[in-house]
Amino acid sequence: MSDALRIPSTTRTEFGKGAARRARRDALVPAVLYGHGADPIHLNLPSREFAGVLRNHGTNAVLTLDVEGAEHLALVKTVVVHPIRNYIEHVDLLTVKRGEKVVVEVRVVLVGESAPQTIVYQDVTTIRLQADALAIPEEIKISIEGLTAGTQIVAGEVELPAGSVLEEEADTLLVNIAEQVQQADEPADEDEAAAATEA
Incomplete structure (x- = not known):
């Protein structure tokens, strides 16, 4: 703004x-x-x-x-x-x-899609920043495009707008990419399905 x-x-x-x-x-x-x-x-x-x-x-x-x-x-x-x-x-x-620094909470928005067979956990939806009162960012965007299972993003890794300073602990976990748990396979044929039903 x-x-x-x-x-x-x-x-x-x-x-x-x-x-x-x-x-x-x-x-x-x-x-x-x-x-x-x-x-x-x-x-x-x-x-x-x-x-x-x-x-x-x-x-x-x-x-x-x-x-x-x-x-x-x-x-x-x-x-x-x-x-x-x-x-x-x-x-x-x-x-x-004018020119004064203020501490505010800014919304974190994830953009893109992680790699196939993964699930995204967003642990934190806002982060605290110090910014010029007349240049407070409306949101902080974090790209998760193509990220694979096991990837974690912490607050200290986020690129902030010029003039903004992180007020969170640098190791605060924002995003965690995990492997998607697969459902058990369906029975392969009618005989197996019938046996499963009887059991």
Whole structure:
């Protein structure tokens, strides 16, 4: 992401469950912006625009919040989603500065297919990186094309985007390629099949 995504927001003066319900009825998401030793700022974000950011850019999105004329750069830290109704209940945002390094979890995506007669085990689906706040990779791709049984990929072997630094232990196992266990052969003829059935 080359630059932060701009979202209008308003300060929030009402608190509690009732205020949160009223905000959601008005298509707003309650949020809190904190960090760098400043007092937390309680906000309402437009729910449709914010949901679009998450859908298109993931949870590591960096936003430019226009708070009543003042701009704040913010990293999405926590998104609380209702477990049944699937709407966003609350958002925690962290203030960041241009050029600042942040530690984030980035999704690991496997591409390609391993060798025939193998099975792929992905032990870890995200890895922790340190990256520039405005250059957080959306995902880390790992090619498993043609890899044979017995191959293992650990975090320290993954090629990271320029400027990113691994925050995991280098020997953290990400991918394990194993030999696929074959099913027992079916009986070769009808006589063997009948004998197996009688047994």
